Amino acid sequence: AQRVTQPEKLLSVFKGAPVELKCNYSYSGSPELFWYVQYSRQRLQLLLRHISRESIKGFTADLNKGETSFHLKKPFAQEEDSAMYYCALAIQGAQKLVFGQGTRLTINP
Amino acid sequence: DTAVSQTPKYLVTQMGNDKSIKCEQNLGHDTMYWYKQDSKKFLKIMFSYNNKELIINETVPNRFSPKSPDKAHLNLHINSLELGDSAVYFCASSQGGTAEAFFGQGTRLTVV
Numbered sequence: 001a002q003r004v005t006q007p008e009k010l011l012s013v014f015k016g017a018p019v020e021l022k023c024n025y026s027y028s029g030s031p032e033l034f035w036y037v038q039y040s041r042q043r044l045q046l047l048l049r050h051i052s053r054e055s056i057k058g059f060t061a062d063l064n065k066g067e068t069s070f071h072l073k074k075p076f077a078q079e080e081d082s083a084m085y086y087c088a089l090a091i092q093g094a095q096k097l098v099f100g101q102g103t104r105l106t107i108n109p
Numbered sequence: 110d111t112a113v114s115q116t117p118k119y120l121v122t123q124m125g126n127d128k129s130i131k132c133e134q135n136l137g138h139d140t141m142y143w144y145k146q147d148s149k150k151f152l153k154i155m156f157s158y159n160n161k162e163l164i165i166n167e168t169v170p171n172r173f174s175p176k177s178p179d180k181a182h183l184n185l186h187i188n189s190l191e192l193g194d195s196a197v198y199f200c201a202s203s204q205g206g207t208a209e210a211f212f213g214q215g216t217r218l219t220v221v
Contacts, residue, residue: 042214095140096142
């Protein structure tokens with residue numbers, strides 16, 4: 001069965017420190033993975049997707065099929081990065097996103 | 110200019126009532142969804158519609174009935190509301206199914 005696991009419910013780091021939000025997936029097909037972010041009082045929005053291999057707001061994520069992981073990283077955290085982050089797996093042909101439990105990231109000044 | 114809009118933003122109602130949440134998207138997308146976010150912030154898909162046709166129903170109680178009058182609208186009607194229905198409900202849309210999904214601002218439903 002398809003599943004997305006974000007092992008950390010809460011993550012707190014200091015401003016300027018590196019950040020890594022973990023995401024592991026379970027899926028027998030070819031995965032299409034996303035990171036979504038929800039800032040306080042705002043709607044859920046796409047942060048990045050693995051197929052575009054881009055860096056958004058300093059964040060990057062690399063798909064590691066061997067480890068079935070798609071961890072989100074940023075070398076130097078900023079206070080405005082504080083938000084709820086969701087890893088999501090798109091199921092091919094099934095037209096749905098399976099979300100992880102979410103990680104609340106707090107950046108301390 | 111809002112891409113995906115839901116109404117109402119907040120809904121407080123008593124157990125046993127029937128209520129509806131409306132969703133509209135102006136992005137020209139062919140697929141629309143309803144997601145439920147529970148008190149632990151866990152997001153789970155409920156329904157998916159493609160070109161007004163139901164394609165996913167994730168074992169949601171039949172008290173929940175989605176209706177898609179056209180490609181741009183997907184409404185959610187809930188009968189006989191229960192305390193456990195309290196959650197934030199998100200509407201979303203995408204083009205081509207598994208592409209980037211655009212979310213509405215959510216409807217916080219509280220059943221008392």
